[in-house]
Amino acid sequence: MTAQRLDGRACAKEVEAELTQRIAALKEVGITPHLAVIIVGNDPASHVYVNSKVKTCERLGIKSTHLELEESTDEETLRNHILSMNQQEGLHGILVQSPLPSHMDEDALTDLIHPSKDVDGFHPENLGRLVQGRLDGMLPCTPRGVMRMLSWANIPLKGKRAVVLGRSRIVGMPAALLMAARGADATVTVAHSKTESIKELCAQADVIIAAVGKADMVQPDWVKPGAVVVDVGINRVDDDSRERGWRLAGDVHPEVAEVASWLSPVPGGVGPMTIAMLMENTVRAAELAIQA
């Protein structure tokens, strides 16, 4: 079997086409969705992600404010920026790029973002709504992108056994909640670094969502023939054969494509969907701001 490609780029294009219409409707009533992206420090990968978010805003006609702060910035300064952005009328979304420098308390700082502007969906109020099974709040972009991509490919989830590898606040846990939510209706097992017999668990799954940050961890013999595999991982692996000396690898070994029925590529799978969902959350925040 050669897996069909869960093409995040193609799905994101469709999302963008829908958003273009919603943005045009907002502009007709004098509103331009506006996203602020804050980055602290010099992490090269974070700068790549932020640039790509800002570029997507430009392409769609979403206004963006890009605030770059020095690595040595103190927490108080960042806190004040967030609090002032919370008050700024016409600014609909605030995103603080992770990771923050180690001297900052990332959870405490992102908790300061007003829930209505929390386009990353990490605020306890938004995550709390998700735990309650209410899907109308701001949902975290990566897991939401995974769900959107599965629905786009018409992959049935109802009653299926799903294994989510990883239990982080930003990917694994919300992905598990979304998969188990009414409407999706999968039966979900969450695995993590202390899970025993992880290979055997995966081998029983109809759907595997891998979000561990370990290159090529999910091997072909972990996967039931015909299973659907979503690879969230983005890992840099040394590779002397490349001019830049490294390559990107997912959490899933590429040969899983010989066993699975669907597999999302890295790059070009979950990554573009994460950005598309960020754009959608920003547009939604702008739409809700009119109604407020």
Ligand code: NDP
């Ligand atoms: P975290 O490091 O926050 O979480 C990793 C999770 O994987 C933890 O729950 C950890 O378990 C678990 N884990 C680690 N090692 C193992 C193992 N050997 N066996 C089983 N479970 C393990 O990572 P994130 O959730 O933030 O990200 C996961 C991956 O997804 C990364 O590669 C990241 O780069 C990528 N990512 C991709 C995005 C995209 O847009 N495509 C967006 C966000 C992330 P424990 O809790 O016990 O420590």
